[in-house]
Amino acid sequence: MSTTTRPTGRTTGVDLSVDLGGLVLPNPIMTASGCFASGREIDALWNVSELGAVVAKSVTLEPREGLPTPRMSETPSGMLNAIGLQNPGVDAWLERDVPWLASRGARVVASIAGNSVDDYREVARRVAASRSVAAVEVNLSCPNVSHRGLVFACDPGRSAEVVRAVRQALPDRPLFAKLTPDVTDIARIGRSVVEAGATGISAINTTLGMAIDAETGRPKVANGFAGLSGPAIRPMAVRAVHQLFTELGPEVPIIGMGGVRTVTDVVEMVRAGASAVAIGTATFADPFTAANLVRDLGPWLGRRGHTALADLRGRIEPWPHHPR
Amino acid sequence: MSTTTRPTGRTTGVDLSVDLGGLVLPNPIMTASGCFASGREIDALWNVSELGAVVAKSVTLEPREGLPTPRMSETPSGMLNAIGLQNPGVDAWLERDVPWLASRGARVVASIAGNSVDDYREVARRVAASRSVAAVEVNLSCPNVSHRGLVFACDPGRSAEVVRAVRQALPDRPLFAKLTPDVTDIARIGRSVVEAGATGISAINTTLGMAIDAETGRPKVANGFAGLSGPAIRPMAVRAVHQLFTELGPEVPIIGMGGVRTVTDVVEMVRAGASAVAIGTATFADPFTAANLVRDLGPWLGRRGHTALADLRGRIEPWPHHPR
Amino acid sequence: MSVQGRDVGPVSMTCEVLDRRRLGRYWGLTLSAPEIARRAAPGQFVNIAVSAPGTLLRRPFSIAGAALGGHVAGTIDVVLDPHGPGTDMLAGVPPGASLEVLGPLGRAFPLPQRRVSALLVGGGYGAAPMYYLGERLRAEGHRVNFLVGAADSSRIIDPIVPKRMATWSSFTTEDGSMGHRGRVTDLLAEDLETTAAEVVYACGPNAMLAAVGDICEAAGVPCQVAVEEHMACGVGVCMTCILPIHTRKGVQNRRVCVDGPVFTSTRIAWEESRYTETAHEPVDDDLDDRDASDHDGRGPDDSRADEGHFTAGVRTVRTGGRR
Amino acid sequence: MSVQGRDVGPVSMTCEVLDRRRLGRYWGLTLSAPEIARRAAPGQFVNIAVSAPGTLLRRPFSIAGAALGGHVAGTIDVVLDPHGPGTDMLAGVPPGASLEVLGPLGRAFPLPQRRVSALLVGGGYGAAPMYYLGERLRAEGHRVNFLVGAADSSRIIDPIVPKRMATWSSFTTEDGSMGHRGRVTDLLAEDLETTAAEVVYACGPNAMLAAVGDICEAAGVPCQVAVEEHMACGVGVCMTCILPIHTRKGVQNRRVCVDGPVFTSTRIAWEESRYTETAHEPVDDDLDDRDASDHDGRGPDDSRADEGHFTAGVRTVRTGGRR
Ligand SMILES: Cc1cc2nc3c(=O)[nH]c(=O)nc-3n(C[C@H](O)[C@H](O)[C@H](O)COP(=O)(O)OP(=O)(O)OC[C@H]3O[C@@H](n4cnc5c(N)ncnc54)[C@H](O)[C@@H]3O)c2cc1C
Ligand SMILES: Cc1cc2nc3c(=O)[nH]c(=O)nc-3n(C[C@H](O)[C@H](O)[C@H](O)COP(=O)(O)OP(=O)(O)OC[C@H]3O[C@@H](n4cnc5c(N)ncnc54)[C@H](O)[C@@H]3O)c2cc1C
Numbered sequence A, B: 001m002s003t004t005t006r007p008t009g010r011t012t013g014v015d016l017s018v019d020l021g022g023l024v025l026p027n028p029i030m031t032a033s034g035c036f037a038s039g040r041e042i043d044a045l046w047n048v049s050e051l052g053a054v055v056a057k058s059v060t061l062e063p064r065e066g067l068p069t070p071r072m073s074e075t076p077s078g079m080l081n082a083i084g085l086q087n088p089g090v091d092a093w094l095e096r097d098v099p100w101l102a103s104r105g106a107r108v109v110a111s112i113a114g115n116s117v118d119d120y121r122e123v124a125r126r127v128a129a130s131r132s133v134a135a136v137e138v139n140l141s142c143p144n145v146s147h148r149g150l151v152f153a154c155d156p157g158r159s160a161e162v163v164r165a166v167r168q169a170l171p172d173r174p175l176f177a178k179l180t181p182d183v184t185d186i187a188r189i190g191r192s193v194v195e196a197g198a199t200g201i202s203a204i205n206t207t208l209g210m211a212i213d214a215e216t217g218r219p220k221v222a223n224g225f226a227g228l229s230g231p232a233i234r235p236m237a238v239r240a241v242h243q244l245f246t247e248l249g250p251e252v253p254i255i256g257m258g259g260v261r262t263v264t265d266v267v268e269m270v271r272a273g274a275s276a277v278a279i280g281t282a283t284f285a286d287p288f289t290a291a292n293l294v295r296d297l298g299p300w301l302g303r304r305g306h307t308a309l310a311d312l313r314g315r316i317e318p319w320p321h322h323p324r
Numbered sequence C, D: 001m002s003v004q005g006r007d008v009g010p011v012s013m014t015c016e017v018l019d020r021r022r023l024g025r026y027w028g029l030t031l032s033a034p035e036i037a038r039r040a041a042p043g044q045f046v047n048i049a050v051s052a053p054g055t056l057l058r059r060p061f062s063i064a065g066a067a068l069g070g071h072v073a074g075t076i077d078v079v080l081d082p083h084g085p086g087t088d089m090l091a092g093v094p095p096g097a098s099l100e101v102l103g104p105l106g107r108a109f110p111l112p113q114r115r116v117s118a119l120l121v122g123g124g125y126g127a128a129p130m131y132y133l134g135e136r137l138r139a140e141g142h143r144v145n146f147l148v149g150a151a152d153s154s155r156i157i158d159p160i161v162p163k164r165m166a167t168w169s170s171f172t173t174e175d176g177s178m179g180h181r182g183r184v185t186d187l188l189a190e191d192l193e194t195t196a197a198e199v200v201y202a203c204g205p206n207a208m209l210a211a212v213g214d215i216c217e218a219a220g221v222p223c224q225v226a227v228e229e230h231m232a233c234g235v236g237v238c239m240t241c242i243l244p245i246h247t248r249k250g251v252q253n254r255r256v257c258v259d260g261p262v263f264t265s266t267r268i269a270w271e272e273s274r275y276t277e278t279a280h281e282p283v284d285d286d287l288d289d290r291d292a293s294d295h296d297g298r299g300p301d302d303s304r305a306d307e308g309h310f311t312a313g314v315r316t317v318r319t320g321g322r323r
């Protein structure tokens, strides 16, 4: 049997490399946090070092068992999930998964979570000790226990506080603040985290949703509220990325995500303003998605005469009037 | 050829009637504003008086020609639109469409829009003069010219201001404030409009989205940003309705909408907390949708032993533990 | 068979696919739709539900024929250009399967009230409704002439049909693979004279229609065009399909689905509309070699309409009368 | 044929549907999937992409058979219970069509290391993988006994298969339409004795599995069960499919897709899991008369496990070795 061979974008002469505020990647395809487990699962199918970078599942200070099942429900062109940040804890992750990812040659981005500013700071401090972690993503979509459980990312001030704490604990690594779309003004949150020291932005996390079984009356996800992801939310994600790009300008790198599945979805996200693109839910529908995108993106651009992906970032063309 | 006959819910012995703060309807199926034009178009297919109520396209003080094409783009299980409130103006609507709807026996809900508090007040004043308008929905998803174009519904204070003005101009009719999901805390906006005099809430309006053609770089909808609707957003809508129901309690009627297409979608929305349910995008996919729901809802409930739809409002059941 | 609707106007039907055939790059479907066939007239369209993953809305297609008698009585034809999820799905529907079809929708072409020589101009799959119109015009005793153009010969639908039906017919392809090399608009001014056309009917890409309209206007020949615009509903309720139209009150947006798709060409304010056409699949990503099928005809500069000239010669067809 | 993957473990393949047949209420599909057939073992499953409107995720199905020789060499079988968009779509796929299949996934049933008398318990479509396991056990020289139950006889898959294959077989239906009236759990304690079972394998609704596990535990017979949980990915990356499992460190959530679907029954902390089963289509809305197919077997009260007893007698099958 022929194991799939994967020409990289480079063989087509198209430059797919991206520079995320110092984090230089051979191509823009990343994994979305929580959608790639430890990396070993997918490496059983294809070589995960082909990715631009692996963004790991969010880790917390202590291990977490997460929420009861059912944890997911399919929705029209999307899915709801409420996992509850099940994770082995930052120490186990650093000990077991990071060295393995590094040994495979993958570029590793940590994703960190917590329920207080101190949590985030302490997780960041431990991550800082590992030279194999190339960058950190701060998952701000966590309930803040000292603020009535309000999610950090919903408030520009609290978001900035977390980012400042992480920045202090981890001064030497690119830092991405991951934002939720469930706010009145995402650009404002973006501005405040960049001012607090974030290198760039990751957007978007899932949007809050709910589904109820008409028949039984039970919420389809045991937790009741759950995060909506997948192609259904892509228009929201493209909009949010474009708003952030417009607000923050081309100097601030953006990792765009939300419903990306195809090469044209990747290009759409880049045109909206993303520097790199992360793949989440699409991996569930087809675990080869990210590998196929790495393979196909260069040729797609090459056939259209593009020489570098970066040239397309933020490039939206006006509608011409009718020729007459 | 046999014209479709439509048994009403009543023939099944199931009580489908709803009381929306004094607006009593024979069944909960309404139209979503902007998705039913004048009513004549659909009446060419079936009798629009079968509906619980017709919510008209939002009208403004002056006629509007709206935005350039393309005005819509299909998205995964949804669509984006940017129509720009094309409408004949409140006077023409009151003169041409309302009497016709009334003559057909339809219960008419006006939807009013504007770019300033004065706009809303004046439109409401003119609507007040028509006894054929049974209730009014205040579309708060309009840019506020005196507030940097920020949408009214994004701010609890400005939303309340509009509602107070309309309430004053139209003291004797049920008033529904229509909210956008694009806010950090929809329950808070809901609370503030109810305190300002709204009888109830309509939720949700479209959520802001964007799509870009990878190939041409043009936004797929000429306006760039556009409103996302359809089944893709149903989980957001169910969530928002449930948050509003939880915040406001059973006394405040809620017109739920967003991606509703099937009988189970209607029941899901009611379980989330909706008193009545409006059909928008689904009508585009099948112009008989609302009529079919009016026909099928009673039998569906009847077969399950329910005697009144209202009993299911807000009824969410817990997940049992595994029997052992 | 389930039919929903009233005694006049459009109905929604479950229609069996009776036949599917390749027509060069396009596909022809014949659907069993007695109620739609009975009510239809040339220029009208149907809105067909598709079931590709993630799709939601129906897809509009011109009615390319409606048979009321013979062994295909009670059927309608559509011609599809497969280039996206909906058209690909429909082009793959096997005979025996069922489709949900809503129609007939929109306003038909107004027919001349006295005997005329008519020139029918079709671009790409836009030729399909012109064949239907041609049949109707011939049945009413008019002289029918055809000018059919496309990017290449694989996009000229059944060339034998216009050849047989018409008094005169001519073909153009951009690559010269059939007929004259070039576009229909290259030949139109000349052909108007050759055929002594008293009225022109056209369907094709909007850019072609704008150019055809301009040439006809310059030649003083009335012209009716069937346009396309992105449609969500097809029945007039969503306001997505508008086209700026010159009216007594100035330019106003009209819905293509209910106020059109047929318009008197001089009434269209093209210069106020956006150029919404993009070539289908311009780059060959798949193994199959689809390419651009759109015309890019440009007409001369802006000029205004005198529409009385045309309407004098036509009457509006009332479709689907109460039976 | 496109195959993606490594030399061991699961692959993603485009598989032709070779055969589709009715099995009472269920449907059987035979797929051409040589690479999956070669790597598969009983208890594993495949994840099949569906293309119904609005669907996104694959659907998991137990492998109901894998043929390595004979005229169906290189095929796998699955048995479907059509009750939703994905299963309905798959049950309607005609032979000749292609499906995207990912597999084999998950851990297989561990096989006994010495000759034993095995009792295989299948509920509803859960019998399908038990037939595959039965074949394998018989080929390895074990004594195979079958206890197959369902709501009614239309949900007993091919009863001739267990009758032929097994030393002993018994059937139960809740409506008494075939075999004993009642549930498999009504007879299990007795049948354990009758068959002198030294090991039990079971697949069916989780409530049945919990009850089967309890009865086996009470009888001191080791039991392996293949469970179901809602799955988004099937390959271990989404964490949606977890089941609480007793471990040395207390109860921990394990992924059914990669740590299961087969578990030693005593290790499952059912009392910490939610009762996620709902009867399929309990109310007859369509004209066809689908009804509930789920068992609701309840076992005796909670008690803990001694799993050394079982593992002593089994070995873990390594699937898909490097070739
Ligand atoms: C009145 C009318 C008559 C038409 N007649 C024909 C015909 O006879 N044969 C034929 O092949 N095509 C015809 N079209 C165009 C046809 O409707 C589109 O090609 C088709 O909807 C594309 O769907 P898709 O899923 O394959 O592609 P996509 O491009 O992916 O479609 C995505 C969305 O855009 C809309 N869309 C895309 N292109 C068009 C278009 N040109 N016009 C309107 N909506 C569009 C679709 O309806 C859908 O909602 C007609 C369009 C109109 C408005
Ligand atoms: C390991 C395993 C083996 C299975 N083997 C079989 C089999 O051999 N034959 C068979 O008919 N069914 C089997 N199932 C159940 C089958 O996967 C579901 O019935 C199917 O996914 C339902 O899809 P649907 O679109 O028809 O229905 P829906 O209920 O509408 O499905 C909606 C969503 O819920 C998920 N879902 C619903 N029910 C289940 C379930 N019971 N288990 C897991 N996910 C579910 C679906 O995957 C989908 O994402 C198995 C499930 C698992 C986990």
Ligand SMILES: Cc1cc2nc3c(=O)[nH]c(=O)nc-3n(C[C@H](O)[C@H](O)[C@H](O)COP(=O)(O)O)c2cc1C
Binding pocket: A032, A033, A034, A035, A057, A058, A081, A083, A085, A111, A139, A178, A204, A205, A206, A228, A229, A230, A231, A233, A257, A258, A259, A260, A278, A279, A280, A281, A282, D238, D239
């Ligand atoms: C099952 C699941 C688990 C997720 N877990 C995390 C997580 O741990 N941390 C995080 O920042 N985002 C998490 N996300 C959000 C994704 O990283 C991503 O932002 C979102 O799903 C949108 O992208 P998509 O549509 O491509 O999935 C999770 C998403 C899913 C579906």
Ligand SMILES: Cc1cc2nc3c(=O)[nH]c(=O)nc-3n(C[C@H](O)[C@H](O)[C@H](O)COP(=O)(O)O)c2cc1C
Binding pocket: B032, B033, B034, B035, B057, B058, B081, B083, B085, B111, B139, B178, B204, B205, B206, B228, B229, B230, B231, B233, B257, B258, B259, B260, B278, B279, B280, B281, B282, C238, C239
């Ligand atoms: C084409 C279109 C036009 C709309 N116009 C209006 C409008 O004029 N006023 C308004 O309050 N909402 C308008 N809406 C929003 C709908 O009323 C509804 O809130 C939203 O679409 C969600 O419901 P749906 O998913 O069922 O369409 C419009 C929606 C669409 C799709």
Ligand code: FES
Binding pocket: C230, C231, C232, C233, C234, C235, C236, C237, C238, C239, C240, C241, C242, C255, C256, C257, C258
């Ligand atoms: S397509 Fe909806 S109004 Fe024309």
Ligand code: FES
Binding pocket: D230, D231, D232, D233, D234, D235, D236, D237, D238, D239, D240, D241, D242, D255, D256, D257, D258
């Ligand atoms: S289904 Fe994704 S981890 Fe098991």
